[in-house]
Amino acid sequence: MNHCPMHTLLDFERFRHGTPRELINRLREEHRILWETDDYSGGHWLLFHQDDIDHVLKTPELFTNNYSPILDDFPAEILAEQQQSMTFMDPPGHRKYRSLVDYAFRLKQLEARKPLMHRIARETVDRVIDRGECEFVNEIAMQMPMRVMFALLGVRDQDFGYVVDLVNTLALADDPEFAENRALGFQASMELIEFGTRLAADHRRNPRDSMTMDVINTAIDGRALGDREFGRFFNNLVVGGLETTRNTLALGLHQLILHPEQYRLLEQDPGLVAGAVEEFLRHQNTVVYLRRTATRDMEYLGQQIRKGDKLVCVLGAPNRDPALFPDPDAFDITRPVNNTRKNYRTFGQGPHYCVGVHQARLNLEVMLEEIVRRMTDFRLLAAPRHARSIFMEGYKEMRVGFARRAA
Ligand code: HEM
Numbered sequence: 001m002n003h004c005p006m007h008t009l010l011d012f013e014r015f016r017h018g019t020p021r022e023l024i025n026r027l028r029e030e031h032r033i034l035w036e037t038d039d040y041s042g043g044h045w046l047l048f049h050q051d052d053i054d055h056v057l058k059t060p061e062l063f064t065n066n067y068s069p070i071l072d073d074f075p076a077e078i079l080a081e082q083q084q085s086m087t088f089m090d091p092p093g094h095r096k097y098r099s100l101v102d103y104a105f106r107l108k109q110l111e112a113r114k115p116l117m118h119r120i121a122r123e124t125v126d127r128v129i130d131r132g133e134c135e136f137v138n139e140i141a142m143q144m145p146m147r148v149m150f151a152l153l154g155v156r157d158q159d160f161g162y163v164v165d166l167v168n169t170l171a172l173a174d175d176p177e178f179a180e181n182r183a184l185g186f187q188a189s190m191e192l193i194e195f196g197t198r199l200a201a202d203h204r205r206n207p208r209d210s211m212t213m214d215v216i217n218t219a220i221d222g223r224a225l226g227d228r229e230f231g232r233f234f235n236n237l238v239v240g241g242l243e244t245t246r247n248t249l250a251l252g253l254h255q256l257i258l259h260p261e262q263y264r265l266l267e268q269d270p271g272l273v274a275g276a277v278e279e280f281l282r283h284q285n286t287v288v289y290l291r292r293t294a295t296r297d298m299e300y301l302g303q304q305i306r307k308g309d310k311l312v313c314v315l316g317a318p319n320r321d322p323a324l325f326p327d328p329d330a331f332d333i334t335r336p337v338n339n340t341r342k343n344y345r346t347f348g349q350g351p352h353y354c355v356g357v358h359q360a361r362l363n364l365e366v367m368l369e370e371i372v373r374r375m376t377d378f379r380l381l382a383a384p385r386h387a388r389s390i391f392m393e394g395y396k397e398m399r400v401g402f403a404r405r406a407a
Pocket residue numbers: 065069086087088098105145236237240241242244245248286287290346347348349351352353354355356357359360
C-alpha cells in the first residue's frame with residue numbers, strides 16, 4: 001500500500017508536540033517510498049531510508065533544488081529571486097557560489113575564532129548565573145550562533161534585534177506568534193536579502209574586517225559580486241545558521257534534563273561534550289525534512305514519478321534506524337562519535353550538505369562546555385513550548401531553573 005488518501009506525516013496536528021518520531025520509525029519500517037497529500041500542490045513522496053535519501057540528495061540532475069528545500073510553493077516573483085541564491089541552485093553554478101563562502105567555515109578559520117566564542121559563552125552564562133533561572137531558548141541557546149554569525153558578517157549591534165525578528169518570522173512562518181500568515185514569511189526572506197544588500201553597500205562605504213568584506217571583493221567568472229548577490233548569501237547564512245543551532249541546543253538540554261544521570265556524566269568528564277553534541281544532533285535533529293523536485297518522468301523505487309513531483313527526505317528516519325544505531329531511540333551521549341557522524345543525516349547530504357557544519361558543532365560544543373562547567377541541577381519551570389512547524393523542530397520558550405556549580 002503506497003498511496004494514502006490522507007495526511008500521513010507532514011501535518012501540523014501530528015507535529016503539535018514536536019516531531020512524531022514513533023510514527024516516523026513505523027513508516028520507515030513499513031515503506032521505502034510513500035505518497036501523501038499536502039496543502040501546497042496536492043501531494044509528495046516521502047523517503048525514509050538512508051540509501052534512498054542519499055541517492056536523491058546526491059543526484060541533482062534528477063532531483064533539483066531549484067524549487068526550494070521546503071514543501072511550500074513560493075509566489076512566482078519571490079521564487080525568481082530565490083532561484084538566484086546558492087541554496088536553490090544545482091551544480092555546476094551552485095559550486096561557484098558556494099566556494100565564495102565555504103572558506104570561512106573551514107577548521108583553520110574556526111581555530112582563529114575560538115577566543116571570540118569562549119568570550120561569548122562566558123558572557124552568556126554571566127548574564128543569567130546569579131538569577132538561578134532563565135528562558136533558555138533566547139537567553140542562552142540563541143546567543144552563540146547569533147553573535148558569532150553577526151561578528152563574522154560585520155552586522156552592527158543595533159541591527160541584531162531586527163535581523164533576528166526577520167529570521168524568526170521566516171523560519172516560523174506557520175506559528176501565529178511569529179507571523180500572521182505565511183505570506184509574511186516569504187516577505188521576511190526578501191527583507192533579509194535587502195538588509196544583506198544594504199550591509200554590503202555599508203561595507204563598501206566603511207570598509208572593515210569581515211566575511212562580508214571578503215565576499216564582496218571576490219568575483220564570479222571574472223565579474224565582481226554585486227550587493228544584491230551578497231544579500232542573497234546573507235539570507236542563506238543567517239537562515240541556515242541561527243534557528244538550527246539554537247533549536248539543537250535547547251532540544252539537547254531538554255534531553256539532559258530528562259536524563260540527569262547523563263548530565264552528571266558530563267560534569268564528571270567534560271571530554272564527553274563532543275559526544276553529547278553529536279547525540280543532540282542525531283536524536284533531536286531540528287530540520288525535519290529536505291525536499292527536492294523531479295526533473296523528468298521516471299520510475300523510481302517501483303513508483304512512477306512525474307516531472308515536478310516533490311520528493312521529501314525525512315532526516316529523522318535514518319537517525320533512528322536500528323540498522324545504523326543500536327537501541328536508536330535511547331538518548332546516549334556515550335555513543336561512538338564517528339559512527340554517529342557518519343550515519344545521521346541531520347546536516348543533509350550531497351552538494352548542499354551544510355556548509356556551516358564545523359561552525360555548528362563548535363558553537364554547540366563551546367556553549368555546552370561552559371554550561372556544564374558553571375551550571376548544574378537544571379529543572380524545567382514549565383513545559384517547553386513547541387514552535388508550530390512541520391519543517392523545523394524547536395522550542396520557542398523553555399523556562400529552566402539551575403544552580404551555580406561549586407568551583
Ligand atoms: C545544528 C545546526 C545546523 C543544522 C542542523 C543545519 C542543517 C542543514 C541542512 C540539513 C542543510 C542542507 C540543506 C539542503 O540540502 O537543502 C544545511 C545547509 C546549509 N547550512 Fe546548515 N545547519 C546548521 C548550522 C549551520 C550554520 C552554523 C551555518 C552557517 C554558519 C549554516 C549554513 C548553511 C548554509 C548556507 C546551507 C546551504 C548550503 C548549500 O546550499 O550549499 N548551517 N544545513
